[in-house]
Amino acid sequence: MSPPSLATHLLGGTRSAVLAALLLHPEAALHVRELARVTGASPGSLHRELRALTALGLLLRQENGRQVNYQANTACPVFEELAGLLRKTVGVADVLRAALMPLADDIDLAFVYGSVAAGQESTRSDVDVMVLGRAGFGVVAQALAPTHGMVQREVNPTVMKPADFRRKCKAGEGFALNVLRGPKLWLIGNDDDLAELAQDRPA
């Protein structure tokens, strides 16, 4: 069995997902159904979790008529520490996505691959990021540079033209196939987009 990620192991899957959704977006107030959608947890288990986290002062509960929303309580004494832990673990994808957003027009697909995507990272693991599009290596490296400090690891981009990636997949090149078939944390695009790209239909 592969070890779970650090945050999942410490906090449990549902709890770390709820905390990441709220503490990494402290401006957002989310309804239970929205939280269920972004975390993949059932509303039933979420209700219990949200009540407990609110009672502990980590979350704020807001009633708007019949609607109940939850939001991070930034005044909680451990908010910064907990948000930092989440940013460096489950929040890595959020941090990277935000960093690449200014280049979104020049990026077709972007995802984390390798040990971090597989949830098998050690604290020393670099974050491997694949960027497919017409953005150049230099601008991608510059966009990702500030994230090293935020996630406390080295972030290493691989930047390719979609046509090059498709050609390497079709040629059966080991690295491209491993990336294509391996686990991913999606930053821009999804598995269907990649499957389409890897086929030989014209873009």
Next chain:
Amino acid sequence: MTLQNLLKIGRLKPHAPTTQEIRRLLAAAERNLVDARAEIISDETRFDAAYKAIMQLALIAMLASGYRPSTSEPGHHQTMIQSLPLTLGLPNATWVVLDALRRKRNVNDYQGDPIEPEAVGECIEQATSLLATTRRWLAEQHPEYL
């Protein structure tokens, strides 16, 4: 961080540069850059040649400034890249790209991940630009070594 600080923590050593060594390194960097543009060889080898030119140019700037890297210390490639804003006054935006190329080389050397064409192009572009910067800097600051 200053060059003096890097000297204090043992990353650099003092050095008395000679015209001959600077000229030899400059010629080597130019030769490597020519090799890097040869499309008949593999992306990996072209990248390596361009990367080597970057290291040689960083070394020229460091030697001419009166220092050399302490090669007994691990991570002296990182020190070389780190020194560029201090020697040539390289802007941060350029520095972060050179540092990304350094890590790319590490990953290629030690994990065998291939070098993609975009990274080869970037490495050659950066080496070309660094060669021009180094030549200009030498002409202005240390014309005695040209």
